[in-house]
Amino acid sequence: MRLSALVVVHNEAAQLAECLATLRFADEIVVLLDRTADRSPAIAEEFGARIVEGSWHIEGDRRRAGIDACRGEWVLEVDADERVSPALAKEIGERLPHAARGYFLVPFANHIGRHLVRHGWGAYNGVAMKPCLFAKGCKSWGMQRVHPRIDLSGTRQTMHNPMIHYVYRDVSDAIQRLNRYSSLNAEQMREDGNVGTLWPNLRRMLSRFWKSYVARRGYREGLYGLLLALISALYPILSYIKARLAEEKDQAR
Numbered sequence: 001m002r003l004s005a006l007v008v009v010h011n012e013a014a015q016l017a018e019c020l021a022t023l024r025f026a027d028e029i030v031v032l033l034d035r036t037a038d039r040s041p042a043i044a045e046e047f048g049a050r051i052v053e054g055s056w057h058i059e060g061d062r063r064r065a066g067i068d069a070c071r072g073e074w075v076l077e078v079d080a081d082e083r084v085s086p087a088l089a090k091e092i093g094e095r096l097p098h099a100a101r102g103y104f105l106v107p108f109a110n111h112i113g114r115h116l117v118r119h120g121w122g123a124y125n126g127v128a129m130k131p132c133l134f135a136k137g138c139k140s141w142g143m144q145r146v147h148p149r150i151d152l153s154g155t156r157q158t159m160h161n162p163m164i165h166y167v168y169r170d171v172s173d174a175i176q177r178l179n180r181y182s183s184l185n186a187e188q189m190r191e192d193g194n195v196g197t198l199w200p201n202l203r204r205m206l207s208r209f210w211k212s213y214v215a216r217r218g219y220r221e222g223l224y225g226l227l228l229a230l231i232s233a234l235y236p237i238l239s240y241i242k243a244r245l246a247e248e249k250d251q252a253r
Contacts, residue, residue, distance in 0.1 A: 001097050002027040004072030005084075007049075008062055012080035013038040015166075020047040022084040025093060026076065032066040060141035060148045070136065074099075077132045078163075085109075087161040092133065095159070102154025103134035109162040112224055113170055120218025120228040122211070125174075126167050133159070145188040146181050171227060178231050178238070185235070186242035195247060201240040209233035 005026035009016060010033075020043070023029050031044040032052045044051050052069045056062035067075055074096055078084060084092075088106070110117055110126045121128065131139060131152055142149035168174040189195050212218045212232040218225030 001074065002072035003074045003076060003092070003096060004070035005029045005076045005078060006032070006066045006070055007078050007080060008032045008034065008066050009036065009040055009080050010034045011036055011038045011040065013040050013043060015080050016040050016043045017046070019078060019080050019083060020044070020049065022089070023047075023076075023078065025084075025089045027072055028070070030066060030069050032062060032069065034062050058143055058145065058148075060143045063141040063148075067136065067139075072136070074133065074135055075139075077134075079165075081166045083164040083166075085161060085164055088159065088163060091159055091161045095157075096133075099135075099157060100155035101135045101138065102156060103131045103138050103152050104157045104159050105129040106132050106159045107162040108165045111164070111166045112168045112174070112227070113166075115224065117221050117224045117228070119220045120212050120216050120225040121167075122216055122232070125228060125231055126165070129158070130163070132163070145184045145191075174227060174231055178234060182235055182238040183242055185239040186246065189239060189243045190246060195243045196240055198240070201237045204236040205233045208236065 003026045005023040005028070007016070007019060007023070007029070009031060016031075020029060020031075024047075029047060029049040030052065031040070031049040033040055033044070033054075035055050036053070041051060041053070050069065052065060054065065056065065063077075066077075076084075076092070107129050108127055110121050131150065134152070135154060138152060138154040140151045142151070168177065209229045209232065213225060213229035218229050221228070
């Protein structure tokens with residue numbers, strides 16, 4: 001049984017080394033560089049990674065290219081802002097040789113900066129668990145621009161130790177990502193011909209805030225929880241406004 005650790009990056013020199021340092025337990029490290037213009041290639045070489053370079057505009061395409069480049073029977077997908085804890089690395093090494101063919105859900109410890117935030121994640125930002133460890137062929141990525149659909153097959157299993165995830169560097173980073181992802185989602189909505197209408201998106205804004213801040217107990221995290229709730233609430237309405245204004249602009253030409 002061989003394990004490939006796959007990291008897909010675009011200009012992540014600031015945090016790539018810290019990520020790769022946690023992956024030395026894998027049989028190989030594969031780094032896919034998407035339109036990279038910083039020191040990421042040199043950093044990947046320092047860690048002995050096998051490098052795949054190219055240009056991909058759809059998340060599913062770049063993920064599939066990375067998975068295809070992996071030689072291991074199992075693949076661990078890790079983003080540059082994620083770290084495999086020593087406890088998780090040990091658990092993977094102990095359980096993978098005896099695992100049924102399929103995938104593992106890995107729990108996530110989500111941070112804003114270096115602050116661990118336990119409550120309020122979900123909807124748009126952060127995940128509690130992710131199927132990032134899988135037998136090759138048991139996970140495939142869809143073609144959506146934002147949060148592409150994932151198809152899974154085989155036996156579902158669960159790891160106990162968490163992946164460390166630095167979701168946002170700070171408040172400014174959270175707002176910048178909200179702007180970027182809502183723009184991509186607006187493009188996807190227009191491509192799908194499903195821009196929608198105002199009032200359902202206003203209702204979604206309220207329901208998402210409630211889910212993040214109340215149902216998922218974001219209120220227990222103080223201002224961090226309020227930030228997550230606001231981001232979750234704004235994502236659908238911003239996506240709708242951007243898509244609708246783009247349509248009106250096109251019609252006015």
